[in-house]
Amino acid sequence: MESGVSDIYRNVPIEFPDYLRDESRQIGYADSISFPSTEQQVSEHLKEMSAARRPVTTQGARTGITGGAVPYGGHILNLARLKNILTFNDSDDGASITVQAGLSLAELREAVREASRGRFFFPPDPTETSASLGGMIACNASGARTFLYGATRRYVARLRVILSDGAILQLARNEQKCRGQSFQLESECGRVVAGVIPGYRMPGIKSAAGYYVKPEMDLIDLFVGSEGTLGVITEAELRLKPSPRVLVGALVFLDSSQDAIRLVQALKRQPAAALEYFDSHALDLLRTEHHATALTLPGARRAALYIEYHAGSDEESENQLGQLADSAAEIGCSLEDAVVATDEGQMQRLKDFRHAVPEAVNRLVAERKKTAPGITKLGTDLAVPDQFLPGFMVLYQEGLARLGLEHVIFGHIGDNHLHVNIIPRNQEEYERGRGLYLEWAREAVRVGGTVAAEHGIGKLKRDLLLQMYGREAIDQMQSLKKCFDPDGLLNRGNLFPPGSDSYA
Ligand SMILES: Cc1cc2nc3c(=O)[nH]c(=O)nc-3n(C[C@H](O)[C@H](O)[C@H](O)COP(=O)(O)OP(=O)(O)OC[C@H]3O[C@@H](n4cnc5c(N)ncnc54)[C@H](O)[C@@H]3O)c2cc1C
Numbered sequence: 001m002e003s004g005v006s007d008i009y010r011n012v013p014i015e016f017p018d019y020l021r022d023e024s025r026q027i028g029y030a031d032s033i034s035f036p037s038t039e040q041q042v043s044e045h046l047k048e049m050s051a052a053r054r055p056v057t058t059q060g061a062r063t064g065i066t067g068g069a070v071p072y073g074g075h076i077l078n079l080a081r082l083k084n085i086l087t088f089n090d091s092d093d094g095a096s097i098t099v100q101a102g103l104s105l106a107e108l109r110e111a112v113r114e115a116s117r118g119r120f121f122f123p124p125d126p127t128e129t130s131a132s133l134g135g136m137i138a139c140n141a142s143g144a145r146t147f148l149y150g151a152t153r154r155y156v157a158r159l160r161v162i163l164s165d166g167a168i169l170q171l172a173r174n175e176q177k178c179r180g181q182s183f184q185l186e187s188e189c190g191r192v193v194a195g196v197i198p199g200y201r202m203p204g205i206k207s208a209a210g211y212y213v214k215p216e217m218d219l220i221d222l223f224v225g226s227e228g229t230l231g232v233i234t235e236a237e238l239r240l241k242p243s244p245r246v247l248v249g250a251l252v253f254l255d256s257s258q259d260a261i262r263l264v265q266a267l268k269r270q271p272a273a274a275l276e277y278f279d280s281h282a283l284d285l286l287r288t289e290h291h292a293t294a295l296t297l298p299g300a301r302r303a304a305l306y307i308e309y310h311a312g313s314d315e316e317s318e319n320q321l322g323q324l325a326d327s328a329a330e331i332g333c334s335l336e337d338a339v340v341a342t343d344e345g346q347m348q349r350l351k352d353f354r355h356a357v358p359e360a361v362n363r364l365v366a367e368r369k370k371t372a373p374g375i376t377k378l379g380t381d382l383a384v385p386d387q388f389l390p391g392f393m394v395l396y397q398e399g400l401a402r403l404g405l406e407h408v409i410f411g412h413i414g415d416n417h418l419h420v421n422i423i424p425r426n427q428e429e430y431e432r433g434r435g436l437y438l439e440w441a442r443e444a445v446r447v448g449g450t451v452a453a454e455h456g457i458g459k460l461k462r463d464l465l466l467q468m469y470g471r472e473a474i475d476q477m478q479s480l481k482k483c484f485d486p487d488g489l490l491n492r493g494n495l496f497p498p499g500s501d502s503y504a
Contacts, residue, residue, distance in 0.1 A: 008034045008045065012076065019076055022062040023128075024460055025366060025376050028070035030057070037081040039100075039160065039168070039234045046232065047166035049075050055492040056164070058228040060135030061104060063128045065379060066458025068139070068227050072493040079134055082234060083107065088115035095120045095240040096157055101134025101233045108133060112240060120240035123149035126454070127355050134233045139456040140208045140225035144274035144308065144354065147414035149241065151206055151454065153224045158237035161223055161230070164485040167191045169231065171220040178217050185219060195483035197222070198476035200469050205383050206415055207450035209457060210465055210495065211477055222480075227456050228491040230484040244273075244310030246317040249341040249350045250324060252333075253301035257397070257409075259333050260303045261390050264413050266327035267307060268386075270320065274308035275414030282357045282408040285364075292356040294349050298337045305413070306354055357410050361421045368425060375430040376460065378437055383417035384449035395443065396420050399436045405429060417453045441467055459493045 012019065012030045021027045031054070036042045049056045055074030062069045079102035086098040088111075097112055105122075106129040112122055126141040135141070137159070142151035158172045167187035176185060184194040197213045212221045223230055254260050260277055267275060280302040286292045287299075297304075307324060311317035321340070328335050341347045358379075365377045384392055393409075396418070400407050406429075411419035422437070424430035441451045441464045451457075451464035466474055478496055481488070492498045 008032050022064045022069045024065045024067045026067040026070050030071040030076045033076040035078050035081045042234050043162050043166040050165045055489050058232050060132030061130050063131045066455050067460045068458035068494050085111045096237050098237040100235055102132050105129045105131050121243045124152045138228045142454040144276050148273040155239045156224050157239050160235040162232045164489045173220050176219040193483050200473040203450045206453050208454050209450050209452040227494045229481055229494050246311040248309045248317050249347050250307045251339040252305045253298050253337050254303045257303050262331045270323050272307050273310045276306040277413035278304040279409040282410045285360050289360050292360050293353045295353050364423050372426045374427050375424045378422035378433045380420040381452045381455045382444040383453035384444050388447045389416040403432050457495050
């Protein structure tokens with residue numbers, strides 16, 4: 001340990017090797033790391049780095065899959081110890097909880113359950129419950145229940161954010177807004193940050209690609225989804241929803257991806273909380289990884305859907321299951337081997353099954369990296385408007401078959417947001433997979449979709465952001481960043497290539 005501020009550790013590659021990577025399996029490099037446990041320490045560490053003009057990479061739980069938390073030199077600010085639960089508020093305006101940014105989603109859920117005695121819950125559910133709230137807000141994470149409840153942004157009521165020079169901003173929803181495209185914010189120490197927000201138009205579907213911008217926008221939204229490039233989130237007040245009285249999950253096995261799409265189209269007319277898809281390769285992967293799931297998967301079935309219903313009464317819940325049975329019958333699908341969960345233990349088994357798919361892919365990629373160190377997982381995060389879902393399913397399947405690439409397709413089919421995970425066997429397959437991914441992204445942008453619906457851009461998808469918005473918009477995003485972080489110290493390499501402007 002050494003430095004002007006205590007708790008700054010050097011020798012990162014040897015003592016803290018795991019902190020050089022996230023779940024993308026990309027490996028970075030850094031000179032020092034700190035684990036602040038108070039907001040004041042975060043501010044002090046940032047001041048010190050700013051004075052020395054050293055870049056800083058913020059880390060939550062490093063479950064991100066776009067390399068966002070992977071350092072490209074300089075200092076790592078790891079927020080895992082900034083995890084206090086500050087207040088729980090239950091008033092006529094609704095319930096909220098205020099927590100520090102390093103708290104995990106699992107810990108938050110537990111705290112909400114305890115404080116509200118089960119009456120409220122926090123809806124965003126990005127599958128990986130070890131993710132931190134700071135990371136979820138920085139990426140505007142979503143997940144299976146986004147289909148009904150929306151993404152993390154909707155639940156962020158107040159934020160405390162530390163800028164690169166240590167200045168502290170307090171942002172509250174509805175309190176600081178843009179005038180047209182102009183904005184002005186004042187930090188607690190009186191630093192004024194003013195500028196103009198970019199003029200590009202975001203797609204009309206869920207998206208986590210680049211900054212969230214709209215004329216007259218609420219300025220808190222600039223920070224949600226900004227991937228740590230504007231400031232470090234230390235604290236958040238999060239809105240909660242009343243817990244549904246009855247929760248039911250159903251895992252339905254089908255004979256083909258076409259059957260899955262037809263059932264999804266029928267189910268979209270009903271109020272499901274989640275509609276998730278698994279292709280035959282995802283099912284096969286779990287069949288070969290014997291311990292990955294506690295469920296027995298029927299041998300002959302080629303696709304599956306996970307459907308979750310939230311209801312206010314048993315009667316409503318029964319109606320929902322009845323509608324599912326009717327929709328399946330309408331399109332000639334049998335539900336004989338469906339797994340229906342009605343209590344917490346059974347629900348957890350279905351959630352573990354859902355989580356096991358990306359986990360199994362990540363394990364396989366880590367294994368392959370031993371012989372092909374240059375590869376990473378090639379996981380798409382494209383979403384498209386409703387009417388393009390069937391065409392995209394065909395586009396994915398034909399492209400993958402044409403190039404003979406090993407893969408699984410799974411994810412948020414209710415939002416037309418499928419994750420195609422290409423699992424390259426070598427560097428050559430990796431390059432071919434990247435080419436295919438770019439083709440799909442171009443097509444998604446052409447039809448009004450997004451290149452990153454929930455994982456963000458990080459360091460691995462910058463070319464896709466450029467493809468989506470074009471050079472002029474990227475320049476405007478960089479100008480916005482400069483207002484908050486004039487020396488370009490925060491999360492260098494996220495959204496923009498390092499050295500792509502005068503920061504170099
Ligand atoms: C198995 C698996 C399944 C997943 N499924 C989903 C899914 O369904 N939906 C989904 O949205 N995501 C999913 N993810 C991705 C990931 O869990 C989310 O992106 C999550 O929000 C990242 O949180 P984290 O704390 O791990 O952030 P990190 O990985 O540590 O960081 C992510 C980004 O946020 C920035 N950041 C972190 N904390 C802060 C802070 N306090 N202030 C400012 N910037 C910060 C980092 O610099 C980085 O750019 C999945 C990941 C895994 C491994």
